[in-house]
Amino acid sequence: MRKLPPSLLLLPALLLLGACSGIFNRTMSSVYPDMYANQPTSILVLPPVNNTTAADAREYFSCSLAEALGMRGYYILPVETMFNILRDEGLYDERNNDPAVLANFRKYFGADAVLYTVIEKWDKSWFLDSGSLTIQARFALISTSSFETIWDYGSTIRVNLGSESKKFLVKLIESAVKTAMEDYFPNAREANILTFEKALPYGKYHPLHGSDAEKWVNWDKAGFYEIDK
Amino acid sequence: MKARAALLLCLLLSACAQTSYLYYGDSSHAYYKAVKHATPQSVADYKACLENVFSESARRQQPVPPGLYCDYAMLLVSQKDYASARDYLLREKSCWPESALLVDYLLQRYELEP
Numbered sequence: 001m002r003k004l005p006p007s008l009l010l011l012p013a014l015l016l017l018g019a020c021s022g023i024f025n026r027t028m029s030s031v032y033p034d035m036y037a038n039q040p041t042s043i044l045v046l047p048p049v050n051n052t053t054a055a056d057a058r059e060y061f062s063c064s065l066a067e068a069l070g071m072r073g074y075y076i077l078p079v080e081t082m083f084n085i086l087r088d089e090g091l092y093d094e095r096n097n098d099p100a101v102l103a104n105f106r107k108y109f110g111a112d113a114v115l116y117t118v119i120e121k122w123d124k125s126w127f128l129d130s131g132s133l134t135i136q137a138r139f140a141l142i143s144t145s146s147f148e149t150i151w152d153y154g155s156t157i158r159v160n161l162g163s164e165s166k167k168f169l170v171k172l173i174e175s176a177v178k179t180a181m182e183d184y185f186p187n188a189r190e191a192n193i194l195t196f197e198k199a200l201p202y203g204k205y206h207p208l209h210g211s212d213a214e215k216w217v218n219w220d221k222a223g224f225y226e227i228d229k
Numbered sequence: 230m231k232a233r234a235a236l237l238l239c240l241l242l243s244a245c246a247q248t249s250y251l252y253y254g255d256s257s258h259a260y261y262k263a264v265k266h267a268t269p270q271s272v273a274d275y276k277a278c279l280e281n282v283f284s285e286s287a288r289r290q291q292p293v294p295p296g297l298y299c300d301y302a303m304l305l306v307s308q309k310d311y312a313s314a315r316d317y318l319l320r321e322k323s324c325w326p327e328s329a330l331l332v333d334y335l336l337q338r339y340e341l342e343p
Contacts, residue, residue: 042327056265063261067253070294075327078296080260081303081335110330185261205292207250 028201029213031221034150035201036213040112040141042075044082044105046096048137054122060188061117061137068192069115073206077111085109099147106144113141113150121156126176131161133184135191154222155195159187190227198223251294254282260300276304295325299332306339315341 029036045065050058062083066076086092091101096114105111121136140152165171199217202209259278263271279301286293302317318341322332336342 059261059264063264064257066296067257067294070251070253070296071249073250075295075325077328077331078299078303078321080264080300081296081331084303108330108334110327185258189257205250 025216026219027213028215028217031217031219032151032201034143034146034148035141038143038146038150039201039204040074040143040150041204042077042110042112043069043141044077044109044111044114044144045069045079046114046116047083047086047092048117048119049095050119052119052122056184057119057122057188060185061119061192064185064189064192065115065117067189068196069200071193072196072200073203073209075203075205077109082109097142102142102144102147111144113143116140116142126161128172131176133159133161133187135159135188137191137195139195151200152221153195153199155191155198156222156224157191157194157227158225159191159227187227194225194227195223198225250291252282252286252289252291253294254278254285256282256294256297272304276301279304292324293320295328296321298324299328299335302335306341311339311341314339315343 045062048058048061048065050061062079066079070076083092094101096102097116102114105114116139118138119136120138121134123134125132125134134156135158136154136156138152138154141150142148143150165174199221202212256275256278259271259275263275265271279297282297283293283301298317298321302314302321305311305314305317315336318332318335321328
């Protein structure tokens with residue numbers, strides 16, 4: 001009997017893996033039907049809730065979310081302006097999920113949805129020649145007309161802060177410096193951009209609006225990603 | 230021959246690369262520094278960064294990203310340049326119709342209506 005070539009023996013395994021990947025992914029339009037049936041155009045970003053011990057994490061997120069969302073094609077109400085209004089109205093540190101409050105966001109400011117952000121993890125670690133920053137956050141868009149959650153996603157992003165140097169001592173020093181640096185804003189910005197690229201449908205203003213309904217997204221609305229620096 | 234193939238590949242890849250439909254520049258980072266440090270210099274840097282976004286967006290023939298005209302107008306209000314603040318609020322309204330309710334609210338709140 002002729003021996004089958006090794007490549008043909010791999011074929012059933014590849015087919016099985018391909019089928020299995022479909023179990024864990026579904027299309028954007030099936031996971032987030034409301035985002036396609038009645039998509040919001042304008043989004044009000046609420047001050048993120050910080051459940052970590054990193055005091056700066058809230059500002060890292062609140063200052064980078066507008067860009068990450070804007071690049072997906074949504075009108076984002078000006079963050080600093082809205083935060084000042086929320087402070088003046090005593091709503092800056094509130095949860096703001098009262099339907100009456102959400103309805104007022106729509107009535108007075110034209111917001112179709114509000115974005116809730118909860119920062120769950122902001123962990124820096126360093127060992128010898130490698131350092132990393134792990135950012136974990138949950139996001140939810142709540143409609144200001146139906147008061148329902150129309151989109152939500154949780155992301156865990158590990159930013160690798162190691163050095164590319166081939167010399168061990170240089171690598172040791174560079175990774176220690178990268179991990180110890182105080183301004184992590186670029187990392188937060190990149191993490192938020194990546195999260196929305198992976199899971200948020202294109203908004204009205206994006207040139208590719210409407211083209212992602214069949215794009216795969218994790219069925220459990222959560223993802224783990226790595227960024228190399 | 231190999232060099233030509235490599236050059237052709239680079240040209241094809243650059244053609245496929247998508248540029249973003251909006252230009253934010255370094256405005257988000259400058260905003261963070263203005264919030265974090267709240268010094269006159271950090272606020273001035275943020276203002277300059279926004280001006281750079283406006284001019285670069287015009288050069289690229291792209292819209293200024295949502296909210297930036299408005300945040301710039303609020304900086305002008307804090308500097309008591311009310312005429313320019315009104316102008317930038319109206320630019321936000323013109324560029325992004327969804328901002329109409331908010332812009333009208335701000336024009337009234339800061340008494341910038343004509």
